Amino acid sequence: MSALTPLLLRGLTGSARRLLAPRAHIHSKPPREQLGYMECVVAFTTFALCFFVPSGWIMSHLENYKKRE
Numbered sequence: 001m002s003a004l005t006p007l008l009l010r011g012l013t014g015s016a017r018r019l020l021a022p023r024a025h026i027h028s029k030p031p032r033e034q035l036g037y038m039e040c041v042v043a044f045t046t047f048a049l050c051f052f053v054p055s056g057w058i059m060s061h062l063e064n065y066k067k068r069e
Contacts, residue, residue: 035043058065
Protein backbone atom coordinates (compact mmCIF):
# COMPACT_ATOMS: atom_id res chain seq x y z
CA MET A 1 0.00 0.00 0.00
CA SER A 2 1.26 3.38 -0.82
CA ALA A 3 1.28 6.37 1.46
CA LEU A 4 -1.42 8.04 -0.62
CA THR A 5 -4.02 5.32 -0.06
CA PRO A 6 -5.31 6.69 3.29
CA LEU A 7 -5.59 10.16 1.79
CA LEU A 8 -7.53 8.86 -1.20
CA LEU A 9 -9.87 6.83 0.97
CA ARG A 10 -10.47 9.78 3.28
CA GLY A 11 -11.28 11.94 0.27
CA LEU A 12 -13.80 9.41 -1.07
CA THR A 13 -15.58 8.87 2.22
CA GLY A 14 -15.58 12.57 3.07
CA SER A 15 -17.80 13.40 0.11
CA ALA A 16 -20.18 10.60 1.06
CA ARG A 17 -20.47 11.97 4.60
CA ARG A 18 -21.57 15.36 3.31
CA LEU A 19 -24.43 13.75 1.34
CA LEU A 20 -26.02 12.20 4.41
CA ALA A 21 -28.86 14.12 6.00
CA PRO A 22 -28.33 15.40 9.53
CA ARG A 23 -29.96 13.40 12.29
CA ALA A 24 -33.29 14.66 13.52
CA HIS A 25 -33.71 15.37 17.21
CA ILE A 26 -37.18 14.07 18.00
CA HIS A 27 -38.68 14.79 21.38
CA SER A 28 -41.99 13.31 22.42
CA LYS A 29 -44.51 14.53 24.93
CA PRO A 30 -47.33 12.67 26.65
CA PRO A 31 -50.60 12.68 24.67
CA ARG A 32 -53.00 15.56 25.23
CA GLU A 33 -55.91 13.14 25.60
CA GLN A 34 -55.78 9.49 26.55
CA LEU A 35 -57.28 7.04 24.07
CA GLY A 36 -60.56 5.55 25.13
CA TYR A 37 -61.42 1.88 25.31
CA MET A 38 -63.64 1.97 22.20
CA GLU A 39 -61.01 3.80 20.15
CA CYS A 40 -58.47 1.10 20.99
CA VAL A 41 -60.94 -1.68 20.13
CA VAL A 42 -61.77 -0.08 16.76
CA ALA A 43 -58.08 0.46 15.95
CA PHE A 44 -57.04 -3.10 16.83
CA THR A 45 -60.04 -4.59 15.02
CA THR A 46 -59.28 -2.58 11.88
CA PHE A 47 -55.65 -3.62 12.02
CA ALA A 48 -56.55 -7.28 12.48
CA LEU A 49 -59.05 -7.22 9.61
CA CYS A 50 -56.60 -5.52 7.25
CA PHE A 51 -53.97 -8.08 8.10
CA PHE A 52 -55.93 -11.34 8.39
CA VAL A 53 -58.64 -11.02 5.72
CA PRO A 54 -56.26 -10.97 2.72
CA SER A 55 -54.13 -13.70 4.29
CA GLY A 56 -57.21 -15.83 4.93
CA TRP A 57 -58.41 -15.32 1.36
CA ILE A 58 -55.10 -16.52 -0.04
CA MET A 59 -54.97 -19.50 2.31
CA SER A 60 -58.54 -20.56 1.51
CA HIS A 61 -57.89 -20.38 -2.25
CA LEU A 62 -54.42 -21.90 -2.17
CA GLU A 63 -55.46 -25.03 -4.11
CA ASN A 64 -56.84 -22.84 -6.92
CA TYR A 65 -53.54 -20.98 -7.15
CA LYS A 66 -51.58 -24.24 -7.39
CA LYS A 67 -53.48 -25.41 -10.48
CA ARG A 68 -51.87 -24.69 -13.82
CA GLU A 69 -54.35 -23.79 -16.50
